[in-house]
Amino acid sequence: MKRTLLSLATVAALGLSAPLHAADALMERANTFFQPIPANPPALKDNAVTHDKVELGKMIFFEPRLSNNHMVSCNTCHNLGMGGDDNLEVSPGHGWTRGHRNAPTVFNSVFNVAQSWDGRSEDLKAQAKGLIRSGLRMYATPEVTVETLSSMPEYHAAFAKAFPGESNPLTFENLAKALEAFEASLITPASRFDQFLEGNAAALSEQEKTGLSLFMENGCASCHNGVNVGGQAYFSFGLAAKPGADILPPDDKGRYAVTETAVDNYVFRAPPLRNVELTAPYFHSGKVWSLEQAVDIMGRYQLGTELKDEEVKAIAAFLRTLTGEIPRIELPQLPVSTDATPKPTMR
Amino acid sequence: MKRTLLSLATVAALGLSAPLHAADALMERANTFFQPIPANPPALKDNAVTHDKVELGKMIFFEPRLSNNHMVSCNTCHNLGMGGDDNLEVSPGHGWTRGHRNAPTVFNSVFNVAQSWDGRSEDLKAQAKGLIRSGLRMYATPEVTVETLSSMPEYHAAFAKAFPGESNPLTFENLAKALEAFEASLITPASRFDQFLEGNAAALSEQEKTGLSLFMENGCASCHNGVNVGGQAYFSFGLAAKPGADILPPDDKGRYAVTETAVDNYVFRAPPLRNVELTAPYFHSGKVWSLEQAVDIMGRYQLGTELKDEEVKAIAAFLRTLTGEIPRIELPQLPVSTDATPKPTMR
Numbered sequence: 001m002k003r004t005l006l007s008l009a010t011v012a013a014l015g016l017s018a019p020l021h022a023a024d025a026l027m028e029r030a031n032t033f034f035q036p037i038p039a040n041p042p043a044l045k046d047n048a049v050t051h052d053k054v055e056l057g058k059m060i061f062f063e064p065r066l067s068n069n070h071m072v073s074c075n076t077c078h079n080l081g082m083g084g085d086d087n088l089e090v091s092p093g094h095g096w097t098r099g100h101r102n103a104p105t106v107f108n109s110v111f112n113v114a115q116s117w118d119g120r121s122e123d124l125k126a127q128a129k130g131l132i133r134s135g136l137r138m139y140a141t142p143e144v145t146v147e148t149l150s151s152m153p154e155y156h157a158a159f160a161k162a163f164p165g166e167s168n169p170l171t172f173e174n175l176a177k178a179l180e181a182f183e184a185s186l187i188t189p190a191s192r193f194d195q196f197l198e199g200n201a202a203a204l205s206e207q208e209k210t211g212l213s214l215f216m217e218n219g220c221a222s223c224h225n226g227v228n229v230g231g232q233a234y235f236s237f238g239l240a241a242k243p244g245a246d247i248l249p250p251d252d253k254g255r256y257a258v259t260e261t262a263v264d265n266y267v268f269r270a271p272p273l274r275n276v277e278l279t280a281p282y283f284h285s286g287k288v289w290s291l292e293q294a295v296d297i298m299g300r301y302q303l304g305t306e307l308k309d310e311e312v313k314a315i316a317a318f319l320r321t322l323t324g325e326i327p328r329i330e331l332p333q334l335p336v337s338t339d340a341t342p343k344p345t346m347r
Numbered sequence: 348m349k350r351t352l353l354s355l356a357t358v359a360a361l362g363l364s365a366p367l368h369a370a371d372a373l374m375e376r377a378n379t380f381f382q383p384i385p386a387n388p389p390a391l392k393d394n395a396v397t398h399d400k401v402e403l404g405k406m407i408f409f410e411p412r413l414s415n416n417h418m419v420s421c422n423t424c425h426n427l428g429m430g431g432d433d434n435l436e437v438s439p440g441h442g443w444t445r446g447h448r449n450a451p452t453v454f455n456s457v458f459n460v461a462q463s464w465d466g467r468s469e470d471l472k473a474q475a476k477g478l479i480r481s482g483l484r485m486y487a488t489p490e491v492t493v494e495t496l497s498s499m500p501e502y503h504a505a506f507a508k509a510f511p512g513e514s515n516p517l518t519f520e521n522l523a524k525a526l527e528a529f530e531a532s533l534i535t536p537a538s539r540f541d542q543f544l545e546g547n548a549a550a551l552s553e554q555e556k557t558g559l560s561l562f563m564e565n566g567c568a569s570c571h572n573g574v575n576v577g578g579q580a581y582f583s584f585g586l587a588a589k590p591g592a593d594i595l596p597p598d599d600k601g602r603y604a605v606t607e608t609a610v611d612n613y614v615f616r617a618p619p620l621r622n623v624e625l626t627a628p629y630f631h632s633g634k635v636w637s638l639e640q641a642v643d644i645m646g647r648y649q650l651g652t653e654l655k656d657e658e659v660k661a662i663a664a665f666l667r668t669l670t671g672e673i674p675r676i677e678l679p680q681l682p683v684s685t686d687a688t689p690k691p692t693m694r
Contacts, residue, residue, distance in 0.1 A: 062428055071439055081409055081678045088691060092418060096443035278683055290686060329678045331428045336625055339637060344435055 023201035026209055033216055035227040036194040037274070037324060041110060041184040045123070049181045053162040057182025059155075059332045060175060065148050067138035069094060070344035074128070074179070077137075078106040080329050083278025084186065089286035094139040100252055102286030107326070108274045110184040112231035117284040118255040119234060119269050124183050125176035142172035148342055149175065154335035188275055188324030196321070204321055211318025214311050219303050223270040229322060231272030237284075238266060240304030243297060246287050254284070277320045291316045370548040373556055380563055382574040383541040384621070384671060388457060388531040392470070396528045400509040404529025406502075406679045407522060412495050414485035416441060417691035421475070421526070424484075425453040427676050430625025431533065436633035441486040447599055449633030454673070455621045457531040459578035464631040465602040466581060466616050471530050472523035489519035495689055496522065501682035535622055535671030543668070551668055558665025561658050566650050570617040576669060578619030584631075585613060587651030590644060593634050601631070624667045638663045 041049065060066065064073040077091040078084050084105035091103045101117050109115060114122050121127035132138045132145055140148075149155040150170050162178055163169035193212075195203035204212065215221055224230040234255050237248055248266065255267040268284055281287060282294040295315045299307035307315070388396065407413065411420040424438040425431050431452035438450045448464050456462060462474035479485045479492055487495075496502040497517050509525055510516035540559075542550035551559065562568055571577040581602050584595055595613065602614040615631055628634060629641040642662045646654035654662070 064426070064429075064433075069439075070435060071433070079411070081681050082411075083683070086411075086418070087684060088417060092416075280684065289684075289690070326680055331676045331678055333673055334428050336430070337434060337627060337636075343636070 023209065026213055027196060027199070027201060029216060030212060031197055033221045033225045034193075034197060034229060036197045037108060037111075037187055037189040037191070037227060039189055041187055044110075044180060044184055047125070047177045047180055049184065050162065052158070053178050053181040054185050055182075055332075056158045056162040057178035057180070058329070059158065059334060060149075060179050061182055062332055063149075063334060065334075065337070065341070065344075066132055066140060066145055067094065068140045068144070068345050072138050074106070074131075077103040080106070080186070080327075083107070083275055084109075085279050087280060089281055091137075093137040094135065097136050099136045100249070101284045102281065104271065105275060105279050106183055107186050107188050108228055108272060108324075109231075110180075110187065111226070111228040112269070112272055113233060114269065117268050117271075118258050120258045124180040125173075128176045128179045129172065144342055145175065146170060146172055147340075151338050151340035151342070152335040153338075186327055188326055191274075191324035192321040193318075194324065205317070207314050208318045208321050211314035211316070212321075214307075214315050215318055218299070218305060218307070220298065220315070223302075224273050228272035228274050230270040233270060234264070234267050235270050236265075236267050238301050241301050242266075243301045247283055247285055247297065249285055252284065273319055273322055275323050275326075277323055291319060295319070370556065373560055374543060374546070374548060376563060377559060378544055380568045380572045381540075381544060381576060383544045384455060384458075384534055384536040384538070384574060386536055388534055391457075391527060391531055394472075394524045394527055396531065397509065399505070400525050400528040401532050402529075402679075403505045403509040404525035404527070405676070406505065406681060407496075407526050408529055409679050410496075410681060412681075412684070412688070412691075413479055413487060413492055414441065415487045415491070415692050419485050421453070421478075424450040427453070427533070427674075430454070430622055430673075431456075432626050434627060436628055438484075440484040441482065444483050446483045447596070448631045449628065451618065452622060452626050453530055454533050454535050454671075455575055455619060456578075457527075457534065458573070458575040459616070459619055460580060461616065464615050464618075465605050467605045471527040472520075475523045475526045476519065491689055492522065493517060493519055494687075498685050498687035498689070499682040500685075533674055535673055538621070538671035539668040540665075541671065552664070554661050555665045555668050558661035558663070561654075561662050562665055565646070565652060565654070567645065567662070570649075571620050575619035575621050577617040580617060581611070581614050582617050583612075583614050585648050588648050589613075590648045594630055594632055594644065596632055599631065620666055620669055622670050622673075624670055638666060642666070 043049070047053075061074040064070050064076075066073060072093060077086045079086055084107035085103045088103070090099045090101060092098060104115075104117065109124060113119065115124060115127035116130075121130055129142070132140050133142070149159075156170060159169040159174060159178075160166075163174050166174075192203045192208075196212075215224075223233065223235050226232040237243070237254065242248060253265050255264040255269075256262075258264070271284075276282075277291060280291065281289045282291070283297075288294045288297065292312050295312045296307060299305045299312070390396070394400075408421045411417050411423075413420060419440060424433045426433055431454035432450045435450070437446045437448060439445060451462075451464065456471060456474075460466065462468035462471060463477075468474035468477055476489070479487050480489070496506075503517060506516040506521060506525075510521050513521075539550045539555075543559075562571075570580065570582050573579040584590070584601065589595060600612050602611040602616075603609075605611070618631075623629075624638060627638065628636045629638070630644075635641045635644065639659050642659045643654060646652045646659070
C-alpha cells in the first residue's frame with residue numbers, strides 16, 4: 001500500500017519505473033497465461049500468403065456454388081457480420097439437414113491447434129475440404145468443385161494470379177490454400193483485454209479485473225489460455241460431473257470419433273473464447289444462450305465449484321473484454337456462371 | 348453515304364454539327380425507347396433518403412434474424428455479390444420450402460413500376476413487408492420482427508438516428524422505409540449501353556449495335572423499355588404461342604392473382620433487363636439458363652418470329668452491354684442478440 005502513496009510526479013522525477021500496483025501483478029500473471037493477438041496474421045505452413053491469394057480466398061469464402069445446391073457458402077455458417085459464426089444451435093446444411101454441433105467462429109481460428117470441436121481437421125485447409133465434402137454441409141466433391149470454378153474464366157485468372165508459375169493452378173488443394181490465406185487474415189486484434197496484456201491497466205474495469213483474476217485462480221485458464229484463450233488442447237467435458245444430455249448429448253463422444261481411443265470419450269477442444277460475446281449459443285451442442293449460464297455450467301461440471309452470482313458476472317464481464325476489432329470486408333463480386341457450370345441440385 | 352466523306356476536320360472547320368452516321372441514328376432511336384440510369388437514385392415517395400437511413404437499411408438487408416429460423420436475410424435471395432439475385436430457379440425459404448417464381452434482382456429495382464413478377468407490391472416497402480411475412484420466405488410477423496430488432500440496443504440507436512424526432516422510431520413501417528432507402532441506393536449506372544445512350548458511339552461493338560437495332564425493330568423494346576429496359580408494364584406471356592408448361596407452368600396465372608381479372612391470366616410484368624447476364628436462370632419459372640435460349644424463346648412465343656442464329660447472338664450481345672457498375676458494399680456488422688431476442692425456430 002505504501003508504494004501507491006508515491007505520486008506519479010515523484011516517480012517521474014526520481015526516474016523510477018511505475019510502482020507495482022495490484023493491476024500490475026494481475027497483468028504480469030495474465031501474461032503467463034495469455035498472449036495478445038498480433039497485429040498481423042501468422043505465417044502459414046507451406047502456404048505463403050499474398051494479396052492475390054487472400055482476395056481469391058475471399059471470393060471462395062462467399063461462393064455458394066461450392067455447395068451442390070448453390071445455396072451454402074462458408075459465410076452461411078461463418079457469417080463475418082455476426083461474429084464469424086451463425087448464432088444458431090447447430091447449422092443447417094444441404095436439404096435443411098442439421099449437423100449436431102455448433103459452428104465455431106472463423107475469427108482467429110488460425111491460432112487454434114487444430115479445427116473443429118474434436119480437432120479432426122489439422123488446419124484450415126483440411127477444415128474447408130471436409131466441409132465442402134460433408135453430406136450435412138455443402139455435399140459436393142472435389143471434382144465437381146473444381147469443375148464449377150473451372151467453368152468461369154474469372155476464377156481461372158484469379159487462381160493463376162494467386163498461384164503464379166503453376167501449370168495447373170485451379171485445384172482443390174489450391175482452393176483450400178486460398179481459403180486458408182483469407183481466413184488467416186480474419187483476426188481481431190486490439191480488444192480491451194489485449195490492451196491490458198500490453199500494459200494499459202485502465203483498459204479493464206475493476207469488475208473485469210476481478211473476473212480475470214477469478215478466471216485464472218479458479219482454473220478456467222488451465223484449459224482456456226494462449227493467444228485464443230482456448231483452442232490449444234483437448235479436455236474431457238464434465239470433469240467434475242457430467243452435464244445433462246441436453247448440453248452433453250450422449251451420442252456425441254467428441255474426440256473419440258477422431259482417435260477411437262477410450263480416453264478420448266467426451267473429450268473436446270477447449271473452445272477459444274475470443275469474441276465469445278458474439279458467438280452464442282454456447283457449447284458444442286449449442287444449447288446455452290447466456291454467457292453467464294455458460295460460465296455457471298463450467299464452474300459446476302468442469303471445476304466442481306458453485307460460483308457465486310457476482311463471480312459469474314465478473315467472469316462474464318471479463319470475457320466480454322475479449323471482443324476485438326472485426327475486420328472490414330467488402331463483399332466480393334462473384335463471376336457469372338457459364339454454360340459449363342454444373343447446375344444446382346434443387347432437392 | 349456521301350456525308351461520311353466529309354472529314355471530321357472539315358466538319359469542325361465549317362462549324363457543322365457531327366454528321367448523321369448510322370450510329371447516330373441508332374443512338375437517336377434508342378433514346379426514344381430507353382433512358383440511362385442516373386448517377387444518383389431517384390427520390391422516394393414519402394421517404395426522404397438520408398445516410399443514416401441507408402446504413403440502417405443495409406444492416407437490415409443482411410439481417411438473418413428477420414426470418415423465424417434466423418437463417419434467411421434479404422441477401423440470401425438477393426445476393427449483392429451475384430447480380431442481386433440468387434442464380435437459382437426458385438429461391439429456398441423457411442424449412443427448405445421453395446417458392447414457385449425466380450427471384451428478381453434488387454439492383455435498379457427502384458426504377459420498376461411495381462415489385463414482384465405480378466406487380467403485387469406497389470413499392471420496395473411493400474415487397475419487403477410481404478417477404479418477411481411470407482410462409483415461403485422469412486415466415487415472421489411484424490410483431491416478432493419488431494420485437495427482435497427492439498431487443499438490441501444498437502438497433503434502437505440506429506432507428507432513432509434514421510428517423511429523428513419520432514417518439515417510437517422502431518416500427519415495421521420504418522424498417523420497410525430503411526430497407527427501401529438502402530435498396531434504392533443499389534443502382535448500377537455507367538453500363539456500356541448507358542454510355543452509348545449518352546453519346547459515345549464507340550461504347551458498343553458492331554454486333555451489339557446490330558443487336559440493339561434488332562431489339563427495337565423486332566418489337567422487344569415495345570415491352571422492355573424505359574430506364575430499366577423493362578419493369579414498366581404488364582404483358583401476356585405467350586402472345587404469339589404459349590410456351591411449354593416447364594417455362595409457363597399452368598398453375599401460375601401471374602397477375603391474375605393480384606387483379607382477379609380474366610384478362611390478366613398469364614400476365615406478368617415485363618422483367619427489367621438491366622444486368623441480365625448476371626441473373627440467370629430466366630423467366631418467372633427460372634427454367635432457362637442460357638441468355639441466347641431466352642432470346643430465342645421470346646422470339647418464338649412472344650413475337651411469333653423465328654430469329655436467326657446470328658440475330659439471337661446479336662441481341663444477346665446487346666443485352667450483355669446492360670451490365671453496369673455494381674455498388675461496392677461493406678458487410679455490415681450486426682448487433683449481438685440479447686436475452687430478450689426471440690430464439691430461432693429450429694424446424
